[in-house]
Amino acid sequence: MPNGQAVVVQHTDLYELLYHCRMLITQWSTIGFEAVLLNKPLIIVNFGASDDLLPYAAEKVAVRAANERHLAAILPQLLTESELYAELAERRTKFISKHMYSADGLASLRTADMIKRTGNNLYQAPNSNNINIT
Amino acid sequence: MKDDLTLALLTRLSPQTKTVLDALYNKYPQLKIINLTDNGNPLAKTLSPLGRWQGEGDNFYQKYSKLALDLSRQTIEVLKQDTNWNNTFFNYKNIDFTNAILHQLFIFFFMDTAKDYLQFEYIIKRENPARIIITSPDKIQLNLLNMLAKQYNIDVCKLDIQTESKPKKKHLKVSLHLKPAKGNCLLFFSSHNVHIKHMQDVFNRLISYGWQIKIVKLSADIDEVVYPKAEYINFTIPFNPYNLLCRLGAIKKLTTKPLKLTNNSILSAVYPELSDYLRYRLPKPVLMKAELVSRMLYKIRPTVCASMDHTSSFGKILYAVGKKHNIPVVCIQHGMAADWPVYHDICFDRFACFGESTKRLLIKQGAKPDIFEITGACHYDRLIHKKYKTKGELLKKLGLSVSDDRQIIVYGSQWGTLNNPYTRRKRIIESICRVAGGIDKAVLVVKLHPLENDGLVRQVVS
Known part of the structure; x- marks a missing residue:
């Protein structure tokens, strides 16, 4: 690899990388979801014969590269405002709504409210007669 | 031949x-x-x-996890017909542990057995x-x-070749005093710092509703600095472990043979190790955790218990014990669910899931439909609200020139598993390097998986 063409990192903030990147390549990692939420195109590298573990390519927010030649054909297209780039962008909203409900940043609020309601609806004082602690 | x-x-x-x-x-x-x-x-x-x-x-991975699940289920079926086992273990103190035991058998015993057999x-x-x-x-x-x-x-x-001994694991300290909750309280069982990070905004919101947050540390690695507003509780043994081991003696005294053996089955090949595992090793973690959770719930009396452990036996134990104490147990999804046996028969009072796709998948795998509430993923809120650095600051951190105007291609690499062998990973990273290396207007940033430590990527990239 020519000098300065590649950097390897492990503890750099992933979200910072995704926010500033042009695209993400992965095998099947769930970081694909983060990339979709940040509106980035995805390439899934799956050089085997099996189905992808997660449905990025099946639901068209990613392109699956089945071999190196294929990867070489896809990658430059996603570096420009190509038709493929636009197609992937178009599918992201539907994908987010199916798998992550919404990219509205309110998931914590909904979860907290669910916990609160669960406490209000189901909670009863524990009946000490039922507890057998020795 | x-x-x-x-x-x-x-x-x-x-x-x-x-x-x-x-x-x-x-x-x-x-x-x-x-x-x-x-x-x-x-x-x-x-x-x-x-x-x-x-x-x-x-x-291969799917195949052996399926075989492991089948073997676990067969074993459970045989054990359930045995009244001794049924009374002393499956319904220990009237708590139904069937799911937890199935899970424990599946993960800790038959996964390795099935893998070895198929391999x-x-x-x-x-x-x-x-x-x-x-x-x-x-x-x-x-x-x-x-x-x-x-x-x-x-x-x-x-x-037999002599191997080096492994270092001992860290142990948690012993804590004896648990205070009862004042008002509404969420008791969150966390096995990882990441779980607490993901839940921070949920905790903040509940605190704004007047709730109290108590976090049970299931792992010694949990760092209280991650969320200082909570009260932390060590998951420890607040009674004499010797007494517990005596109580487990009831399991040891069982005389019935748990399995019908035939000479050609895998179950025959794993006997008597399976029998030994069932009598001595399996009950210990399940019953010990159940005892501790039971005591915690009795003393603290939280309004709701919560956990992100939907793939481990702990979540199943928590639910079973919560049911006995009449305290609802909520699970918050923290990773993408897949069609894999650890996601089978998920049971909680409520399950906060990312989206419709997870709900459908888990119902298909045996969960009750009415437990689900679609909330989205809490940790992605941070992604939406985060104040990002400038591109220049990021480039500087990466050791590149701040005026570098090349486009960044990120490769999120994966660590090696049986399903993702070394040769395949090597072929993929080599291909990506060749293709991306040929584009002048782009720079490749390889983000290693946190558990990736074999040096493969660094070796190929250099």
Whole structure:
């Protein structure tokens, strides 16, 4: 690899990388979801014969590269405002709504409210007669 | 059969392995060695020429997890017909642990058994050897191999090679005092710092509703600095462990044989290790955790219990104990669910899931439909609200020029597993480097998986 063409990192903030990147390549990692939420195109590298573990390519927010030649054909297209780039962008909203409900940043609020309601609806004082602690 | 072919299966590597293999080469000139250990083990490099276990293909992982689940279910069925087992364990203190036990059997016993069985059978079919020498096998591996050897008419012998001992695990401190909750309280059981990070905004919101947050540390690695507003509780043994072990004596005294054995089944090959596991090892973690949770709930009396452990047996224990104390147990999804046995029969009072797709998948795998509430993923809120650095600041951190106007291509690499072998990972990273390296207007940033430590990517990129 020519000098300065590649950097390897492990503890750099992933979200910072995704926010500033042009695209993400992965095998099947769930970081694909983060990339979709940040509106980035995805390439899934799956050089085997099996189905992808997660449905990025099946639901068209990613392109699956089945071999190196294929990867070489896809990658430059996603570096420009190509038709493929636009197609992937178009599918992201539907994908987010199916798998992550919404990219509205309110998931914590909904979860907290669910916990609160669960406490209000189901909670009863524990009946000490039922507890057998020795 | 290849009459001269001898296979040496390496289940562990040690500094002595090379000497042993050299001796074997002298005795069996047609020796083929297959390394069944972790591909990242640096000792493997000293053992060239060395065949590497490649896996049966992409569906190997699914195949052995399915076999493991089937074996666990068969075992549970036999045990449930035994009244001794049913009364003393499945319904210990009137708490139904069936799901937790199934999970424990599946993960800690049969996953390895199924993997070994399928791996050995695949290698025998592929190589068709006259004899197999296996190094340092455990009893189950040897039994499975002997069973297959009979079937395929092969000689098997074992070679014990001394291995280095592993460092001891860290233990949690003992805490005896638990205060009852004042007002509404969420008792969150966390096995990882990441769970607490993901829940921070949920905790903040509940605090704004007047709730109290108590976090039970299921792991000694949990750092209280991550969320200082909560009260932390060690998950410890607030009573004499000796008493608990005496209580487990009830399990030891069981005299019934838990399994009907036939000579050709995998269950036969794992007996008596399975029997030993069921009597002594399996009850201990399940009952000990159940005892601790039970005492915590009794003393603290939280309004709601919550956890992100939907793939471990702990979540199932928590639910079973919560039911007994009439305290609702909520689970918050923290990773993408897949069609995999650890997601089977999920049971909680409420399950906060990312989206419709997870809900459908988990219902298909046995969960009750009315427990689900679609909330989205809490940790992605941070992604939406985060104040990002400028591109220049990021480039500086990456060691690049701040005025670099090349486009960034990120490759999120994966660590090695049986399903993602070394050779495939190497081929992929080499291809990406060749393709991305040929584009002048782009720079490739490889983000290693937090658990990736075999140096493969750094080696290829350099």
